[in-house]
Amino acid sequence: MSAWILMAGAVVCEVTGTLSLRAAIDDRRWYAAVAVGYLSAFTLLALTLAAGMPLGVAYGVWTAAGVALTAIFSRLLFNEPLTRVMVLGIVLIMVGVLLVELGSSH
Template sequence: MRRATWMVLVGAIVAEVVATLALRAALDSPGWYALTAAGYVTAFVLLALLLRMGAKIGSVYGVWAASGVALTALLAAWLFGEALTWPMVLGIVVVMVGVVLVETGHTDDKPAAPGSAAPGSATGPAGRRTEVGA
């Protein structure tokens, strides 16, 4: 992923984590619900922007979700005194390793854009080219 893509992705992760922590805080003080809503809207707008920038959903969503889970668990333990056990820490590590494997397993090949198929072929499901009349 390009640097700009990573910057937007980090913004989406931060927005989602802030929203989730604000949701927890809102249980005691309802004023936090506004930050919860703003954070989730921001996170999803940034995710949509990432897709528009050409980022792959498998990579983006994996990194976003796993990072969100890890950061939320760590910060909830620190801010709210929630339990963080060794099995939870191990689970966070395993998820993060899985995300790294998914990210490094992607190729940079992009599917053909709709309407850009070569003469004599058509674009089928998921942007795959299929031969027509052959």
């Protein structure tokens, strides 16, 4: 279970870093949060792998959750578009990652 907690932390840090990158366009002070967010995300991702999560599963979950959360929060924070087609794409990515995860347990 600790691998999943580490993964959740990696996702939160990656999304924070990415949203901070968008904020840094308007205010350069956000670049510090970008650096901390990405460094933390990669560190937690490495710890997730060290805790035993397979690379394919870890990377799939990390990227799918990151894409979904970044799209949602960029809509809320920056009023960027989130169309039905984009939501469908996010759902398809998540289904694909679920299939990879289910397939790795065999």
